[in-house]
Amino acid sequence: MSTRLSLRVQEQIGRLTTSEQKLAQVILRDPAIIETHSATELARLADVSKATAARFFRTLGYSDFEEVKLQAREERNRTQPYSYAAGAGQHVALGRTIEEHMALEINNLSRTFEELLPDTLRAAVRAIEAAPRMWFLPGGDHAWFAGYGRRLFSRLRPDVFLLGQGEQSLAEDLAMTGPRDLLLVPLLGPQPRTVRPVLSHARTTRMAVLAITDHLNLALARKYAALAIHCHGARFGPLPSDTSALSLLRLLAVSYAGHVGEPAATRLELIDNIVEELDLLE
Secondary structure, rough: OOOHHHHHHHHHHHHHOHHHHHHHHHHHHEEEEEEHHOOHHHHHOOOOOOHHHHHHHHOOOOOOOHHHHHHHHHHHHHOOOOOOOOOOOOOOOOOOOOHHHHOOOOHHHHHHHHHHHHHHHHHHHHHHHHHOOOOEOOOHHHHHHHHHHHHHHHHHEEEEEEEEOOOOOOOHHHOOOEEEEEEEEEEOOOOOHHHHHHHHHHHHOEEEEEEEEEEEHHHHHHOOOOEEEEOOOOOOOOOOHHHOOOOOOOHHHHHHHHHOOHHHHHHHHHHHHHHHHHHOOO
């Protein structure tokens, strides 16, 4: 199988033609197919022409299909599998090598932070500093991300809240928000129907919106957020990769703490003292 080929496909997927995307999906579903099929056979499986297949591999930066097969063989010869293994004749759908996993995550991190401009980071930190209150919006499968963000920033500053997660409803929480408050929204993966109305309400009430977004939600983020930071999350199979988004959230917290200095340090010390006191009382 070819990790580098899969990464190139996922990086270029938005720039491929409709016919090329059909071939891309065939390869992403089964990267090992590169070693077992010819370019003509791959074209047939994707129901595209041989010319489309040739153009597809050139678009990805290969001179021809033989270069792709050589790369796949080299990767297979130098990698060791995860402990998961299929029996004889079984197809491994989700098992990946350690090298493949590491390459994927490093690629996501590298692309995310290479594209993040220092001015964007500084603007985000200033927005967090200026906000009277900071809100996190849980959404979809990434509600845990908002919870983690709230816990992270509540150690550094007061008045950090989760929308719609307490005894009050989402509407009641939104009624407590106001101008200059900051709403941090993780737009990662499919979004529930409530997200767009909440973002619209935030814009109407002049809240500042900071979005941590993947490629799928980039247009939504740019429409409603004053600041939209794009995280790369290329993945194998159905499970998401949130490594770059989590690292970005931590970068925002560390940068904020470094920017405000003493108030963040004092709050951290206060929380540690309270934790110690509570432990003594038990």
